[in-house]
Amino acid sequence: MPHIHEAKVKKLELIANRLRQHVIRMVAKAGSGHQGGALGMADIFAVLYFHELRHQPKNPNWEDRDRLILSNGHICPVRYAAMAEAGYFSVKELMTLRQFGSRLQGHPEREKLPGTETTSGPLGSGLAQACGIAYAAKMDRKKFRTYALTSDGEHEAGLHWEAVMFAGKNRLDNLICIVDRNNIQIDGKTEDIMPLEPLRAKYESFNWHAVECAGNDIVDVVRALEEAKAIFQKPTVIIAHNIPGRGVSFMENNYLWHSQAFVPGQAEQAIKELKAIETKLLQEVC
Amino acid sequence: MLNKSANLINKLFAKDIPQASNRDGYGVGVVEAARKNKRVVVMCADLTESTRNLDFKKHFPERFIQVGVQEQFLAAGAAGLALAGKIPFVASYAMFCPGRAWEQVRTNICLNNVKVNIIGSHAGVSVGPDGATHQAIEDIAIMRVIPNITIIAPCDSVEAKKVTLAAVNYPGPCYIRLAREKSPVFTTLKTPFKIGKAEIFRHGNDVALVACGILVYNALLAAEELAKKKINARVINCHTIKPLDEKIILAAAKDCGAIVTIEEHQIAGGLGGAVAELLAKHLPTLQEFVGIKDKFGESGNSKELIEHFGLDAKSIAQAAIKAVKRK
Numbered sequence: 001m002p003h004i005h006e007a008k009v010k011k012l013e014l015i016a017n018r019l020r021q022h023v024i025r026m027v028a029k030a031g032s033g034h035q036g037g038a039l040g041m042a043d044i045f046a047v048l049y050f051h052e053l054r055h056q057p058k059n060p061n062w063e064d065r066d067r068l069i070l071s072n073g074h075i076c077p078v079r080y081a082a083m084a085e086a087g088y089f090s091v092k093e094l095m096t097l098r099q100f101g102s103r104l105q106g107h108p109e110r111e112k113l114p115g116t117e118t119t120s121g122p123l124g125s126g127l128a129q130a131c132g133i134a135y136a137a138k139m140d141r142k143k144f145r146t147y148a149l150t151s152d153g154e155h156e157a158g159l160h161w162e163a164v165m166f167a168g169k170n171r172l173d174n175l176i177c178i179v180d181r182n183n184i185q186i187d188g189k190t191e192d193i194m195p196l197e198p199l200r201a202k203y204e205s206f207n208w209h210a211v212e213c214a215g216n217d218i219v220d221v222v223r224a225l226e227e228a229k230a231i232f233q234k235p236t237v238i239i240a241h242n243i244p245g246r247g248v249s250f251m252e253n254n255y256l257w258h259s260q261a262f263v264p265g266q267a268e269q270a271i272k273e274l275k276a277i278e279t280k281l282l283q284e285v286c
Numbered sequence: 287m288l289n290k291s292a293n294l295i296n297k298l299f300a301k302d303i304p305q306a307s308n309r310d311g312y313g314v315g316v317v318e319a320a321r322k323n324k325r326v327v328v329m330c331a332d333l334t335e336s337t338r339n340l341d342f343k344k345h346f347p348e349r350f351i352q353v354g355v356q357e358q359f360l361a362a363g364a365a366g367l368a369l370a371g372k373i374p375f376v377a378s379y380a381m382f383c384p385g386r387a388w389e390q391v392r393t394n395i396c397l398n399n400v401k402v403n404i405i406g407s408h409a410g411v412s413v414g415p416d417g418a419t420h421q422a423i424e425d426i427a428i429m430r431v432i433p434n435i436t437i438i439a440p441c442d443s444v445e446a447k448k449v450t451l452a453a454v455n456y457p458g459p460c461y462i463r464l465a466r467e468k469s470p471v472f473t474t475l476k477t478p479f480k481i482g483k484a485e486i487f488r489h490g491n492d493v494a495l496v497a498c499g500i501l502v503y504n505a506l507l508a509a510e511e512l513a514k515k516k517i518n519a520r521v522i523n524c525h526t527i528k529p530l531d532e533k534i535i536l537a538a539a540k541d542c543g544a545i546v547t548i549e550e551h552q553i554a555g556g557l558g559g560a561v562a563e564l565l566a567k568h569l570p571t572l573q574e575f576v577g578i579k580d581k582f583g584e585s586g587n588s589k590e591l592i593e594h595f596g597l598d599a600k601s602i603a604q605a606a607i608k609a610v611k612r613k
Contacts, residue, residue: 067370110369110398118369119398125362125390132366132374135351139327139372159390162359 002223008051010285012218015085016046017278020247021271022081022094028267030098033106036257037151038078040182040215040242045082047221048147057087060115066144067117067133071126071160072151072180073107074259079116080104088115124157126150127177131163134175134235145229148177153185156194161206167235168207175235176228177208180215182244184255203237215240247274287489287518293476294487299510305468308500309407311443312464313338315450316375320346323454325373329353331360336466337377337407357382361390361404368400373454380406380422380463388428395459396434403453408466409439410550411583411591412500421583427555429461430528437528438481439463439549439557441502442471445525448479456481465550467588469500484531490518493606494538497548498524498557501576504592505548507599512606519606527557532564539571544609546574548602550592553577572612574605 019042027033048068049055056062070079077097084091089103096102103113107121118129130148137144154160167175181199183190190196200210209231213224221240228236244258245251248270262270288294297303320326320342328342329351343350351367351374353359360383364374376383384391384404395402409422429437436458440446446464453460460481478485487502488509497505502523509519520538524531539545545565547558558575565571578595592598 118365119393122389122393125358125394128359128362128390129366129369129394131359132363132368132372133370134366135363136367136370136372139348140370159358159362162353162356163363166353166356166359166363 002219002226004051004219004222009218010281012046012050014278014281014285015050016042016218017247017274017281018085019045019078019081021274022084023077024267024270024274026077026081026094026097028262029095032259032261033077033098034074034259035077036184036244036251036255036259037072037075037180037182039246039248039251040244041075041149041180042078042246043216043218044178044221044240045078047218047225049082049086051222052225054144057083060088064142064144067130067146069117069126069130069133069146069148070108070120071148072123072154073120076108079108083115123151123154124159127160127163127167130175130177131166131172134167134172135170137174138172146175148175150177150179151185152179152181152183152190152196155179155196155199164203164206164208171233172235173232176225177235177237179237179239180242181239182242184244184258186258188255200239207234209234209236210239211236212239212241215242216246247277249273289486289489292478292485292487293474295472295474298472298506304471306443306471307466307468308440308443308446308464309338309466311440311446312405312450312462313341315447317341317345319451319454320349323373325371326454327351327367327372327374329360329364329367329374329376331355331357331378331382333378337405339377357386358390361387362394364402365390365394365398365400368402369398373401373403375403375405377405377407379420380409380425381420384425384429384461385422392432396432399434399458402459404459404461405464406461407464409463410465410499411578411595412465412467412550412588414467414588414591415585417585418582423551423578423583425463426527426549426551426557427559430555430560434458435528436460436481436526437463438526439499440525441499441523442469442473444471444473444475444477445479449481449525452479452481463499465500470503472503472506482526482529482531484522484524484526484534486520486534487523488519488521490520491541492518493544493546493610494520494522494542495546495548495602495606496522496524496535496538496557496561498527499550501548501550501597504597504599504602508602508606511599511603515607517606517610524557527560530560530564535561535564536569539565539569544572544613546576546602546605546609548576548597550597551577553579572609574609576602576605
């Protein structure tokens with residue numbers, strides 16, 4: 001069993017729920033954005049920012065911080081939400097997403113918002129940058145870890161596999177790649193667009209250690225991260241089986257919610273459903 | 287009249303002028319840069335010897351990173367190294383980096399605004415026998431349109447070494463464009479060099495020859511020919527294409543009233559384009575463009591190709607005469 005108390009699990013579930021509510025409100029206010037992947041990854045973001053990462057929200061450039069590289073930059077609303085909840089900036093600022101003059105760009109920009117680590121959005125390039133950071137850390141004998149969050153769709157990009165090859169060659173055991181395996185991309189289901197399976201075997205054949213987990217199960221995510229950190233001489237990929245649109249009945253597993261704009265009433269309905277889950281979680285805590 | 291303070295070599299037009307390639311100058315420079323600054327690392331994509339990184343690899347094996355035939359990774363991975371505090375020199379042929387890796391250079395390096403120095407070797411048609419596939423004559427154009435990056439094409443191996451050393455501490459990403467073939471070494475350690483500051487190599491007020499890369503020497507040769515026809519050409523070594531030394535070019539336009547830009551690159555979007563954009567805005571001046579005229583390269587030896595594409599001293603002189611006649 002992973003090293004996490006039941007009370008902490010409940011706390012993280014509540015945080016994930018809060019992140020989802022932020023995502024809905026942010027994207028609704030902005031009038032555009034990517035909700036499906038963001039909702040699906042909320043549990044992993046809750047675990048990362050509130051359990052896993054060594055970081056100092058008030059000191060985002062702390063030299064020894066763990067690096068979190070969000071390769072699929074389009075799901076940034078959930079990252080922004082997690083950063084705000086963690087204290088990097090005010091929760092109020094979340095509502096500026098995608099607006100003119102905002103630090104919360106449609107896709108993250110490092111120079112605008114400290115703590116985002118790198119500018120990202122064009123798919124397939126995050127793991128490569130994470131490799132560079134992890135390699136530099138090895139050169140400098142730094143203890144921090146580098147976490148690269150990737151979408152499954154971006155595994156269709158050649159550059160991503162260049163990076164997979166590099167990390168395998170250099171035994172970057174300070175690098176963890178988390179795959180948001182939610183099976184959807186803009187045009188449809190990944191296995192229709194360009195099949196990725198067997199994904200785990202692909203990584204293993206590139207000399208990676210592979211773990212799979214239920215990405216919407218806090219305990220299972222923690223278990224996978226603990227396993228990853230116990231592996232030496234190999235980078236680890238965590239293939240997180242996620243439900244896109246998680247927490248909102250009409251969004252779950254529907255690829256159209258990769259980035260579909262809300263029509264009037266939908267955001268309110270989504271918040272209502274998430275509030276209901278929150279109430280239930282709070283009852284369980286008490 | 288040659289500019290004495292440029293401190294060019296004495297026998298500038300001797301037949302036996304020393305020859306070396308720009309990439310050699312880089313190779314020496316990057317080893318020295320690494321000795322001076324521990325953050326300097328080199329990344330290669332299977333072209334270690336031909337990009338002149340073997341010495342670096344020998345002296346600093348722990349700071350040498352081999353990525354294989356992965357130019358997109360070369361650029362994106364280097365951005366990661368820079369984000370973690372390294373100063374990477376990434377080396378490939380210009381055709382492949384920045385050529386193949388344009389979007390990674392643009393987004394991961396330039397939009398991120400990280401300190402990566404891109405070494406684009408084998409630029410221009412002077413690469414020779416390898417042919418069109420390997421002759422990068424579009425690279426300045428595709429780099430010029432990206433914010434934050436500095437673009438430098440040194441005129442000889444001595445300057446290439448200076449560029450390499452200067453790039454280490456110069457803010458933001460740099461693209462350093464190098465030639466493969468040996469070319470005259472005509473500047474000296476005393477020749478002034480500063481990124482962003484063009485240098486007058488020859489004084490003259492009839493026409494200004496604004497050149498970059500190894501063609502600066504051809505411009506000097508052309509100026510000698512022009513002198514015989516009583517045309518006094520100013521020769522400017524415009525090694526930094528971005529940011530352009532506006533002051534020196536506007537002064538040349540004002541003094542000479544005619545400009546010839548010279549580059550081993552497509553006419554569209556290169557040094558000539560940069561100069562034309564500047565002049566059109568501030569001081570419209572007639573201009574002739576010596577460069578590749580919307581063609582791909584081809585196989586041949588360096589000299590043949592330079593002549594074929596009209597980049598030799600004779601062609602430059604002809605362009606200058608045409609410019610003077612248009613005045």
